[in-house]
Amino acid sequence: MILDTTxxxxxxxxxxxxxxxxxxxxxxxxxxxxxxYFKTTDDLLVAVYRRxxxxxxxxxAEAFQQGGVAAMWHSVSDRQRMALAIEFMAMxxxxxxIRAEISKSVERARAEQQRVIEQELARHPDVRLPFxxxxxxxxxxAIGQALVMEEGVGIGxxxxxxxxxxxxxxxxxxxxx
Numbered sequence: 001m002i003l004d005t006t007x008x009x010x011x012x013x014x015x016x017x018x019x020x021x022x023x024x025x026x027x028x029x030x031x032x033x034x035x036x037y038f039k040t041t042d043d044l045l046v047a048v049y050r051r052x053x054x055x056x057x058x059x060x061a062e063a064f065q066q067g068g069v070a071a072m073w074h075s076v077s078d079r080q081r082m083a084l085a086i087e088f089m090a091m092x093x094x095x096x097x098i099r100a101e102i103s104k105s106v107e108r109a110r111a112e113q114q115r116v117i118e119q120e121l122a123r124h125p126d127v128r129l130p131f132x133x134x135x136x137x138x139x140x141x142a143i144g145q146a147l148v149m150e151e152g153v154g155i156g157x158x159x160x161x162x163x164x165x166x167x168x169x170x171x172x173x174x175x176x177x
Contacts, residue, residue, distance in 0.1 A: 001027055002034055006048045011083050015091040020044065042097045049088055049098060053105040056081060060109065069120045072113050072137065073170045076144035077163060083148055113137040129173055136173075140166065 005027040009018055020041055024031040038044035056075070063071030076082065092099040117133035129136065143166055147159050 002029070002037065002044070003048050003051055006044060007052065007084060010048070010087045011080070015045075015087050042095055045088075045091065045095065046097050046101055049101050049105075052081075052084055052088075053101070053109075057105075057109060057112075060112070064116050069117050070167070070170045072116070073140050073144075073166050076141045077147065077166070078144075079148055079151070082144050083152065086145060086149055086152075089145075110134070110137050110141075127173060136170075140170070 002023065006018070006023050009023060009026060013022070020031045020034045020038075023044070024034050027034075034044065038047060060071070060075045063075055088098060088102055092102050114133045114137055117136060121127055121129070121133065131139075143162065147162060150156070151159065
């Protein structure tokens, strides 16, 4: 419940406005209870991040099995997931514990995405990427993040076309049948 509440508040109000008092009030518990389970706010935030990263990895693995490489684009362009990721990225500038978690997690996820793309390319030797599989993982993540950040401040011009173009690109380059 504490982790769920913290995650929701991060997306709703952002990390800058987050406090254990606000989490406690929303969860209907005392701040002391939160600090009983999480000695520091960083401990709480790391726990939220780890849980979200683990869920994301599990969803990505399932999506890869069901939808091949095209699933990568769909996972990194998911609005809710990416909104939370953006909050953590912003937080990482000021919280070394979060920075370390993000670094490990993203590099692990990116390596897995690269591995899946390379496997897909091995099954389709006629397909040639104009860049490395690793570049495709970075491009997809960067575009997904940019769209969600812009949508968060009300920018939408070009977004529908960009989502469609990325979906088409991924399907065309790495058709998974």
